[in-house]
Amino acid sequence: MCNSAKGGRHLVSLETEIKTFAREVGFDVAAIGRADPYLRARRVLESRRTKGHYPAFTEPDIALRCDPKRLLPSARSVIALGVSYRTAHRPRATRAGRDPKGQLSRYAWGQDYHPIVRSRMQSVIEFLERRVPDLEAQAFVDTGPPVDREVAAEAGLGWYGKNACLYVPGYGSWVFLGEIFTNVELRPDPPVSLDCGDCNRCIRACPTGAIIEPFHVDPNRCVSHLTQMGGSIPKELRPAMGLKVFGCDVCQEVCPWNRDAIVADRPEFQPLPEVGTAPSLIGMLTMSKGEFQRRFGPTAAAWRGKKTLQRNAAIALGNSRNPAAVPALAKAVCTDPKPVVRGSAAWALGRIGGNEAYAALLQARERETDPGVLQEIEDALQQIRHATNTPAPPPPPEAPSPLPRAGG
Structure with a gap:
């Protein structure tokens, strides 16, 4: 465990300082894990690839995705970070009237989270640079190679739901993730010991049956993936898309863990006036x-x-x-x-x-x-x-x- 002293006061662990500062710059949660290879994730991803279920928009090198030291050779610890994007608004898609409205996934209502999360992680790195000599660190958002949900789960930030989303205690699955790999030795947090129990609401609610078994989503059928894929969408899946124009929140909306999730209502993730929660389809x-x-x-x-x-x-x-x-x-x-x-x-x-x-x-x-x-x-x-x-x-x-x- 790393400690630091301030003005003769009692020692405060660097881990605590990191988490406190992360909240000060706009993260809701932070956790720390070891920079060890994610062997379970590697096995799962390799199995998914053989079944044709490997996501098209992700890094093709599975070994690279599952080994922090491939991305930062000196990595010893991982700082997993999350910010809630849940707001008090509700989607208002409509079929009727002269101007039918579409359905936009919650994560696309407000400002693009990628530069926001990246900027806040850079602030955390600069904070570490002021405390740790010879710091080496590399930050990633979900456009980078790491398997963000596995990094977060292994660091104790949350646990996997049966819809394969990462759930953070108190915040549910409405959380943007990022991670920092660093050469600093930090004390890891324990894993989260929560799960879905015998609930299968997400599996039953999926409009295309894309959750083929607990924790296993077929991206070729997932509506969120369909709305982002290139080319023509298979005809047999189009009716199940309903009014969705980007993303799909069905498996999250029906989840009991999300029912009472904290409404962070951050201003940067409020629906933008030009689009709102339900944009005009015409x-x-x-x-x-x-x-x-x-x-x-x-x-x-x-x-x-x-x-x-x-x-x-x-x-x-x-x-x-x-x-x-x-x-x-x-x-x-x-x-x-x-x-x-x-x-x-x-x-x-x-x-x-x-x-x-x-x-x-x-x-x-x-x-x-x-x-x-x-x-x-x-x-x-x-x-x-x-x-x-x-x-x-x-x-x-x-x-x-x-x-x-x-x-x-």
């Missing part, structure tokens, strides 16, 4: 690049880009079954420059149905050159015909139109 589908940067640029939802959010908005509009969305979807299927948005808009029109949607799809079919989008259009037309028992009409004659032809 507004998302039709937004310009400048509007995207102004509205979503400050949030954690921006990293996947405008195209991904617009694809998700089109799918959510289809799931809303709201005819008010047809004009915006009709324009998107005919004129959007991105095939994945045109294809998703076609699917949405087929799901909403009706004469106006059918006419828009026929018009789009005459203009489309992308094979994948053409298939989406044909499938959507067939869906509407099947729903209304309408025979397929002959192809309409080529006619001039003020709308430009869609290409790639």
Whole structure:
């Protein structure tokens, strides 16, 4: 254990000083662990990879992710840190009305947490530099290689829920994580001895059945992953996405541990006025690049880009079954420059149905050159015909139109 003396007062452990300072700079929780290899996590991740369940957005080198000394050769201790992003607001997604609203994961309501957590960890490192000669330290947020939840669990910050989220006593799973690897020898904290018991609410509530067994999430089915993946979302999973446009909180919302979690209400994570908790789906589908940067640029939802959010908005509009969305979807299927948005808009029109949607799809079919989008259009037309028992009409004659032809 490291100790420090101040002005002749009693010795205060460096571990206590670190945790106190971390709270002063904006963290809610801090814990300390050894910089030993995470052998359990390595076995689990290697098993997931063989099953095709390894997340696409993470570092591919599993050994690197699970060994602090690969990232900082002198590492002896790990400081795990967390800040709650729970606010008093509730999501307000709606299907009805002339402007249906989508559902945004809580972690994307406020400012992007990555620079915030990174800056606060740098303050902790500077604090250590003033107390420890020859300090070596490296900080990571969730965009770095380490397995953040395993680092936090091994340090005694929290425990795994059956939904594979990390739960922090008092704060639930609504916590952003970061870690500092350092060459300072610090006394480790004991593990948290809490668990989910026989509760399986998250497993039952998952809209796509992605939690295939306790602690094992298939990212290929997880809605949060689907809203962030590139390309076209598998058709069979689109209906289960509901109105979600970025992330998914279902397995956390139903969790009893989160029911009474502390509402930190930090100002930096309050819903931003440009987006709120439930952004306009039509507004998302039709937004310009400048509007995207102004509205979503400050949030954690921006990293996947405008195209991904617009694809998700089109799918959510289809799931809303709201005819008010047809004009915006009709324009998107005919004129959007991105095939994945045109294809998703076609699917949405087929799901909403009706004469106006059918006419828009026929018009789009005459203009489309992308094979994948053409298939989406044909499938959507067939869906509407099947729903209304309408025979397929002959192809309409080529006619001039003020709308430009869609290409790639």
